[in-house]
């Protein structure tokens with residue numbers, strides 16, 4: 001396959017900025033030092049560009065997992081331009097193709113199957129294989145005037161956010177270059193590679209608890225650098241959920257930002273998968289792994305029937321719990337609609353709790369069997 005041509009601007013930016021970050025930034029630090037203000041601006045720019053990409057480009061526009069107020073969309077559009085990762089339209093076109101054709105060697109724009117270098121940065125250095133990004137297809141995003149505005153003025157906005165704003169802040173601080181070196185250059189290089197990790201490492205390193213259909217992985221350590229996007233296996237399985245890290249203790253600042261915005265009325269329509277769908281996905285993957293372990297070691301064949309029985313019992317218990325939950329919620333809604341302050345029937349609540357406990361008991365047995373299979377097979 002003939003490789004597409006290099007894009008000179010991209011090669012220049014992605015090689016010169018790291019050089020300046022490696023040589024210019026420490027050199028300026030030795031000669032003039034950096035102030036607390038300059039380090040604060042570095043941190044503010046790092047988080048703002050990171051969240052503009054993850055909470056904005058990714059979860060708002062590419063996947064439409066929630067709706068955001070215009071003021072927030074303008075913020076994402078500005079700091080998205082500052083991150084120098086293309087316009088919202090280009091980025092989202094590539095990202096939707098990444099999900100649609102994940103791991104395909106030609107159709108996934110940053111297929112991890114083509115190795116670390118390609119999925120991390122190599123794909124950006126060369127022209128797009130089809131010659132253009134499919135932005136015409138993104139009718140839903142083209143309706144947003146802020147998206148159209150950012151696409152039209154992307155280059156002036158990127159120059160202003162990376163050069164004009166840091167220099168202006170430096171001028172106000174009476175030290176022209178310090179803010180530019182830290183909040184402009186060093187921040188840009190770190191932000192580039194932190195977000196590139198999502199396409200490379202988050203498809204190579206970590207666990208697959210929700211799906212084994214593609215290479216996406218969950219990795220809590222990577223989440224620290226990727227503004228919460230390290231929980232990438234969950235994300236590829238449930239891309240319409242506004243969260244990537246679903247547990248409260250999962251480090252996912254994009255999720256916390258979106259939730260906070262919804263509390264203060266600047267975001268709404270936050271989409272989440274039900275805990276039952278999530279549990280079911282996990283059980284399916286556990287079963288798949290258990291069956292693979294059975295295949296590995298034929299002395300375990302006698303456990304096959306037990307595995308199938310326990311699997312069906314767990315799924316049935318999960319469905320009964322889900323049905324009890326729906327019944328209870330319906331009852332609650334009906335009572336609220338009638339204006340009654342009374343809570344749903346105690347009976348419903350008790351049934352819900354009983355079904356939940358029943359499911360948890362089945363899960364203990366199910367997990368014990370899966371663990372037994374994996375230790376013996378290993």
Ligand SMILES: [Zn+2]
Nearest residue numbers: 095099235239
């Ligand atoms: Zn995505």
Ligand SMILES: [Zn+2]
Nearest residue numbers: 198199216232
């Ligand atoms: Zn991915």
